Amino acid sequence: MNLTNRIFQYLFVVIILAAVVALLAAMAYSGSIRKSYHWTKPSRQTAVPTFTEDHIRSLLTQVTDPELGCNIVDLGLVYGIRLPSPGAVEVTMALTTPYCPYSRTIIDDIRKTLIADPAVNDAQLRIVFEPAWSWDRVDKSVRDRIIKQFSAVPKTVGDSHD
Numbered sequence: 001m002n003l004t005n006r007i008f009q010y011l012f013v014v015i016i017l018a019a020v021v022a023l024l025a026a027m028a029y030s031g032s033i034r035k036s037y038h039w040t041k042p043s044r045q046t047a048v049p050t051f052t053e054d055h056i057r058s059l060l061t062q063v064t065d066p067e068l069g070c071n072i073v074d075l076g077l078v079y080g081i082r083l084p085s086p087g088a089v090e091v092t093m094a095l096t097t098p099y100c101p102y103s104r105t106i107i108d109d110i111r112k113t114l115i116a117d118p119a120v121n122d123a124q125l126r127i128v129f130e131p132a133w134s135w136d137r138v139d140k141s142v143r144d145r146i147i148k149q150f151s152a153v154p155k156t157v158g159d160s161h162d
Contacts, residue, residue, distance in 0.1 A: 037125040039111050051119040053081045056089050059117055063109045066102045068146055072110075076137025079128065087121035089114060094133040103127075 060078055061071045072078055072093065080092040091110070095103050107125065114123040135143060 035127050037107060037111065037127075039115050039123045041115060041121050051083070051089075051117070053083060055119070056081050056083075056091070056114070059113050060091070060110065062113050063106060065096065066105060067100075068096070069149070070142055070146060072106065074139055074142045075133075076139070077133060085122075087119065088124075089120055089122070090124045090126065092126045092128055094128055094131075096133055098129055 057073055057078065061073045063072045064070065065072060065075055065077070068075065075096070077095065078091065078093045080090075082090040082092075084090060091114075095106070100106070107127075110125055111123070114120050138146070
């Protein structure tokens with residue numbers, strides 16, 4: 001076997017090992033996203049239990065997906081909101097992908113937003129992956145804006161075709 005073949009074999013093994021390490025890292029990361037979160041205010045803070053599902057949905061419009069620059073409600077990530085008891089809210093939502101790199105940021109922003117509201121004493125968040133999120137869940141006007149935003153190619157200095 002000549003030196004060139006050995007080098008190609010070595011490179012092939014290195015590439016396979018790198019792919020296995022990347023796959024294991026992705027699996028470990030996806031396992032770190034819990035499916036359920038529960039936050040409560042300290043007992044000294046008493047909420048005035050007067051809010052509606054629309055109020056909670058409005059609060060959640062303050063939470064933005066940093067990658068897409070759009071709020072999680074308009075993206076169709078919020079699947080459901082329940083108000084099981086006075087001062088309590090349960091939100092069911094998806095992420096754009098199980099490997100969402102901004103999942104922790106989004107979850108922390110949801111926690112901060114819900115608990116900051118004086119009417120909320122107890123908040124639960126459930127992350128689901130079934131049904132999977134898709135672009136069909138995004139409002140058409142928002143989808144068109146995102147497509148336009150990401151398909152706009154900036155004009156460079158050498159591109160003057162006027």
